Amino acid sequence: MIDFLFLDVGICYSCKKEEIYKYHLCQKCLDKLDYRGNSFKLSDNICYSLYFYNDFMKKLIADYKFNRNTCLKDVFSDMLYSFLVDNDLTDFDYILASPSSRKTVNKRGFDHIKLIVDSFSDKLEIKKLDEFKKVKNTKSQHTLNRFERSENLKGAFSLDKDINGSRILLIDDLITTGNTALEIIKELKKRGASEVVTLAICSERSVN
Ligand SMILES: [Zn+2]
Incomplete structure (x- = not known):
């Protein structure tokens, strides 16, 4: 006992x-875990990804997201925080956790990326862009063809804040096609963001 x-x-x-x-x-x-520390471009925007989405990472993320093993947020936030500090990626006006729709958050019981970002944004002294919201409940991008994908994300996000000239750090868990991240980046740039850097825990792309 x-x-x-x-x-x-x-x-x-x-x-x-x-x-x-x-x-x-x-x-x-x-x-x-299969550490890569990759960087690639999403359109013209730099995106960093720490790990390859291998079986163990799959299990870790599923455990966190679907089995609600929420203490794993500390694992992911430590990984991201260390990378940002080690690579001097700390000079941003805002940090944005890739948003989930309200329906998804309610179903899951928590906003999985926001929970991760909340545990290190204060240490970095970067303001959170919580005003950026996902207002449309979109379908999973990988089930759709190219045309359906862009239609699916149209009007999916909203932002009631002036971000003109801001440098923004976007945090995501997994980059697959990069479509969703790119849509968010476009949305932020349309509203005047001068630069958007994306950092994901893992991706299915492997550059090396
Ligand atoms: Zn262990």
Whole structure:
């Protein structure tokens, strides 16, 4: 019983067996991740992605999003925060968590990317762009063809704030086609943002 009470202290947030090594994960779990530290362009905008979306990352994200293992937010926020600080990517006017629609948040019980961003935005002293909202409940992009994809996202976002000349850091969990991120970037630029840099935890694209 006493062992059970102390189980969580210093123990890996994923396997809940081994001692924490880094980012609240043990060495074994970290080794299962495929770090890339890639950067690529979405249209003309730079996008960084930390890990390849391999089976273990898939499991980690699913555990967090769908099994509501919300303590994993600390794992992801530590990864993102370390990358931003190590690469001197801290000079932004706003940070934006890629928004989910209200319907998705209600269904899931929490706003999964916002929860991650909330736990490191204060440390970076970057203001959050919470006014940027997803107002349309869109379909999953990968089920649609090219035309349907752009139609699907049309009018999906709203922003009631002047962001003219701002530099914005967009945070996402997974970049697949890059379509959704690009739509958000376009929306921000249309409203006068001077630069939008995207950072994702992982992507299905592999540059190296
Ligand atoms: Zn572990």
